[in-house]
Amino acid sequence: MIKAKYQSVLDLGEKLKIQNGDVKVEGNQLKVNGTANTQYEKNLIWDEIKKVGGESPTDITADIKVADTSVFHRHTVQSGESLSKIAKHYYKDPMKYNAIFKANTDILKNPDVIHPGQELIIPNL
Known part of the structure; x- marks a missing residue:
């Protein structure tokens, strides 16, 4: 159920080719990890999380790193x-x-x- 709620986030991660992506459901919380190519792509993921879950969602945690910090x-x-x-x-x-x-x-x-x-x-x- 929780995974379905955030499916658009997972789809965006695939579209952006997030590296080392990992998605787990633990209880009522979705845990998402991975590495975005740039800070801009990381921001897109966070924007989608907030669009689905609100400004401070409590049912998802995301640890998104950035591969290339030299550029936006x-x-x-x-x-x-x-x-x-x-x-x-x-x-x-x-x-x-x-x-x-x-x-x-x-x-x-x-x-x-x-x-x-x-x-x-x-x-x-």
């Missing part, structure tokens, strides 16, 4: 995107586009010119 995330540019649109997605603030630009000056020469297929580092702020 890695993003592949899609057609129609801009650095400000990407910054709004990851940081909820389009004006933080310059942080993404500065983290990618090895492949970007102008913050107004990005191309589909480029992999950008989304830095930790």
Whole structure:
């Protein structure tokens, strides 16, 4: 029953390819462990847990580690995107586009010119 309640969390973990994932039911509590690729992906898991269980759920414990702490995330540019649109997605603030630009000056020469297929580092702020 408890596992079914949090099925969307488990599905997201599979979609994100959480490493060393382990799920156990102990009594009325679900215990979830694993390693997310980036802090952004860990945040997505926690957002889904809170969406299902509320702000402070008592029927689930999660120990999610992060494999790559050097970046917040890695993003592949899609057609129609801009650095400000990407910054709004990851940081909820389009004006933080310059942080993404500065983290990618090895492949970007102008913050107004990005191309589909480029992999950008989304830095930790």
